Amino acid sequence: MEYNKRFSATTCNHAINISEIQKNKPYPIMNAVRNTTKFGQSIAITIKDDSNNTFRVFLSKIYLIVLTDEGINDINKEKIKLLIVSQGKYDRTEAYALSLTYVCVCLCVVFKNMID
Numbered sequence: 001m002e003y004n005k006r007f008s009a010t011t012c013n014h015a016i017n018i019s020e021i022q023k024n025k026p027y028p029i030m031n032a033v034r035n036t037t038k039f040g041q042s043i044a045i046t047i048k049d050d051s052n053n054t055f056r057v058f059l060s061k062i063y064l065i066v067l068t069d070e071g072i073n074d075i076n077k078e079k080i081k082l083l084i085v086s087q088g089k090y091d092r093t094e095a096y097a098l099s100l101t102y103v104c105v106c107l108c109v110v111f112k113n114m115i116d
Helices: 002-011 069-076 105-116
Strands: 013-014 026-037 040-048 052-059 079-088 096-103
Touching: 026 069, 026 096
Parallel strands: 013 052
Antiparallel strands: 026 040, 026 079, 040 052, 079 096
């Protein structure tokens, strides 16, 4: 079963640019891969939209520092859940501002156990 989830997380409809992500809309990160492109090292993430379509997005080089190998492994093994949200472009640099948000799933279990 784990192989099916991992395979479906790595197969996606197509790659999109960061500029195509809707502003202020959270997208769950399903998978992350550190790879080398003709432009150098990069991180590609697979995100899911509201219609359950998956898309591959290549992140800017600054995120090589933010998402460590350990963090990428935790995302891929579903130890942590992250959402990516575009904040739009910075006026001065024209770079896209992205935020990563942890989704805490442990509180749901605690509350469910308290109710039961």
